[in-house]
Ligand code: ADP
């Protein structure tokens with residue numbers, strides 16, 4: 001069983017690896033960032049509540065986020081594995097997951113952490129363009145789509161995320177180091193932690209992650 005947490009700072013390449021992992025292992029991708037963006041796009045009460053926080057780079061409250069994840073993880077499609085991306089992001093969220101996981105029959109059994117130096121994160125995020133239709137991401141110089149501004153996968157029009165600006169990114173990185181990085185020691189203590197260098201290229205990175213996941217699945 002693969003009940004996986006994918007963690008790493010904004011811009012580490014989680015989205016790219018997440019897509020490859022869910023295709024290779026046929027498990028659902030649970031991205032809290034995507035869930036919040038979807039709620040914002042639909043204008044649901046949750047979206048209205050989260051919009052300003054997310055655009056400024058802040059974190060949505062633990063209470064709201066934990067509730068959202070619990071509901072999603074309880075769905076039947078998560079019974080044979082899942083990939084959590086963007087959650088947990090704080091120690092209270094990790095504690096809540098540690099408690100709820102076994103309760104709902106979905107205990108985490110592996111944590112993948114991708115690290116990338118700050119300068120590189122800033123460079124990646126400031127050039128990032130995303131497809132709001134299918135979630136694919138591109139970079140203005142590193143990973144250009146074949147036709148400028150258009151998604152290769154689905155033909156959608158590429159945009160820059162509202163929180164991919166310098167001011168919001170600064171807040172996101174600060175939050176990462178103060179609130180999320182402590183999860184590294186938390187999961188090391190749980191014996192679930194696996195570290196990967198995010199600068200080795202996305203193909204080689206996936207090769208290494210896939211190897212770890214295949215071993216864990218046996
Ligand atoms: P990133 O590129 O920073 O990894 P995500 O797409 O995962 O971005 O998340 C975007 C935003 O959604 C975050 O900056 C935060 O405002 C909110 N968010 C996502 N997951 C969580 C979480 N687990 N707890 C609190 N806020 C979250």
Ligand code: ZN
Nearest residue numbers: 131134151154
């Ligand atoms: Zn697309």
